[in-house]
Amino acid sequence: NAGVMQNPRHLVRRRGQEARLRCSPMKGHSHVYWYRQLPEEGLKFMVYLQKENIIDESGMPKERFSAEFPKEGPSILRIQQVVRGDSAAYFCASSSTGYEQYFGPGTRLTVT
Amino acid sequence: AQSVSQHNHHVILSEAASLELGCNYSYGGTVNLFWYVQYPGQHLQLLLKYFSGDPLVKGIKGFEAEFIKSKFSFNLRKPSVQWSDTAEYFCAVNAQRSNTGKLIFGQGTTLQVKP
Numbered sequence: 071n072a073g074v075m076q077n078p079r080h081l082v083r084r085r086g087q088e089a090r091l092r093c094s095p096m097k098g099h100s101h102v103y104w105y106r107q108l109p110e111e112g113l114k115f116m117v118y119l120q121k122e123n124i125i126d127e128s129g130m131p132k133e134r135f136s137a138e139f140p141k142e143g144p145s146i147l148r149i150q151q152v153v154r155g156d157s158a159a160y161f162c163a164s165s166s167t168g169y170e171q172y173f174g175p176g177t178r179l180t181v182t
Numbered sequence: 183a184q185s186v187s188q189h190n191h192h193v194i195l196s197e198a199a200s201l202e203l204g205c206n207y208s209y210g211g212t213v214n215l216f217w218y219v220q221y222p223g224q225h226l227q228l229l230l231k232y233f234s235g236d237p238l239v240k241g242i243k244g245f246e247a248e249f250i251k252s253k254f255s256f257n258l259r260k261p262s263v264q265w266s267d268t269a270e271y272f273c274a275v276n277a278q279r280s281n282t283g284k285l286i287f288g289q290g291t292t293l294q295v296k297p
Contacts, residue, residue: 073225103284112186112272112287113226126282161226168283169214169233169276173226 072097074164074174075144082180089149089156091177095164102145103163103171104137113161119145152181184209188273188288195263196296203258203291205273212278215256216285217247221269229271232256233278243267265297 075094083089095102100120105113118126119139130137134152139145149156159178163171189204207213217229230241237249247258256273270292274285 101283105285105287112188112289113274113285115284115286118282118284126284129284163226163285165283170228170231171283171285172228173218175225 074162074172076160076162076174076177078177079175080178080180082182083152084182085153086151089152089179091147091149091160091162091179092144093147093162093164093174094144095162096166096172099164099166099172101165101168101171102139103165104145104147105161105163107159107161107176109158116147149179152179154181157181184275184277184286186273186275186286186288188271188291190291191289192292192294194294194296197265198262199295201258201260201263201267201293203271203273203293205256205258205288206254207256207273207275207286208254209275209277213275214278215247215249216274216276217241217245217256217258218272218274219269220272226272229258263293263295265295267293268295269293 102119104116107113115129117130117137134150136148159176161176162174165171186207215232218226219229220226230239232239232249240246270290272290273288
């Protein structure tokens, strides 16, 4: 059973561009979580999705960030008009129960 | 609001030394507790978890943790560390009555084991 897949692993964007981060959950997992890890900090919850539904987006910045988990295909975290402060590692986790979460390798976003 | 505090940010030990990493959380209700490990260049892996029952939990690679409800603590222990235990360790909690399961993480502890 393949683990949680994330791509790209590294992404470089110039200020003002869009960043799209993809997450394919483990087979059979319908719960997807996104977390962000800023330098020298722990992981911070951003958003929790189930297929086609956003369940909890209490950790998402109000502007420029959006997430989706369509019926078919991976979950996408989208950051519009990136700024230097968006540089971070973005981790996706999936779960079959909503509690025990399995993490992907992360996408390291660098904004120049 | 829930929060998790890991007391040690950076720990350096020699091989065969004993390890204890502190973790305290603040939340008035019932929680699920987790320790994750991130080896250099790898993704987070679940070391162990506590949902209910015996407060002494055994995980992979010889790690264990003890939930002490009165102290709101879930400290990670290993009797004898190895060089391969060099990694970053994260404590995390979620509220049992929450319907989202979102994890609240501590800041992490970097463990460096000298051969």
